[in-house]
Amino acid sequence: MELLNEMLKRRSVRNYTGEPVPYEKLMMILKAGLSSPSGKNKKPWEFVVVEDREKLMELSHCRKGGVRMLEKAGCAILVFGDTEKTDVWQEDCSIAMTNMHLMASYLGLGSCWIQGRLREVDNGESTDTFCRKLLNVPDNFSLLALLSVGIAEEKPTPHTEDELIMSKIHCETF
Numbered sequence: 824m825e826l827l828n829e830m831l832k833r834r835s836v837r838n839y840t841g842e843p844v845p846y847e848k849l850m851m852i853l854k855a856g857l858s859s860p861s862g863k864n865k866k867p868w869e870f871v872v873v874e875d876r877e878k879l880m881e882l883s884h885c886r887k888g889g890v891r892m893l894e895k896a897g898c899a900i901l902v903f904g905d906t907e908k909t910d911v912w913q914e915d916c917s918i919a920m921t922n923m924h925l926m927a928s929y930l931g932l933g934s935c936w937i938q939g940r941l942r943e944v945d946n947g948e949s950t951d952t953f954c955r956k957l958l959n960v961p962d963n964f965s966l967l968a969l970l971s972v973g974i975a976e977e978k979p980t981p982h983t984e985d986e987l988i989m990s991k992i993h994c995e996t997f
């Protein structure tokens with residue numbers, strides 16, 4: 824099954840060459856995010872693409888201990904949700920993240936989900952506030968996560984069907 828194979832191939836990649844992400848591929852990734860389903864079709868997400876190296880270096884301090892992978896990523900896509908538009912913005916934005924992560928893999932790029940919500944920077948400020956200040960994001964938006972994207976330093980090993988934990992599937996009762 825072709826789609827399942829693509830899903831199994833998707834891995835989290837944290838080491839990049841520092842090369843930029845080709846524009847056409849970046850657009851495909853963003854379109855994958857925009858094509859996500861959302862509760863009541865409200866599409867509460869906004870994506871901020873950061874390619875500027877200096878800004879990526881600043882973003883690498885968005886979490887306690889730092890996020891080294893951003894230093895050599897081709898770009899970061901930050902996903903913000905409009906908290907006033909819907910109470911399911913976290914679910915909606917998570918689906919957009921997943922679709923973009925999968926599309927990046929399909930296009931032969933490395934990417935990794937970086938948790939933003941509920942995380943802090945070294946001085947105790949929330950990762951959300953840090954990123955919103957850096958990127959001029961209005962107050963009614965909250966950060967769900969960042970997707971680092973880039974050319975992988977090493978080709979990741981795909982998952983295999985054997986790894987799937989079939990016992991997590993329950994029939995009729997738990």
Ligand SMILES: Cc1cc2nc3c(=O)[nH]c(=O)nc-3n(C[C@H](O)[C@H](O)[C@H](O)COP(=O)(O)O)c2cc1C
Nearest residue numbers: 833834835836837892935936937938939968979982
């Ligand atoms: C909600 C969520 C948050 C994650 N946060 C981080 C993170 O902050 N940093 C990181 O390196 N990986 C993060 N990951 C990636 C996971 O560690 C990774 O998906 C998991 O270990 C499985 O590996 P795989 O993606 O290669 O299959 C996150 C993934 C998800 C879905």
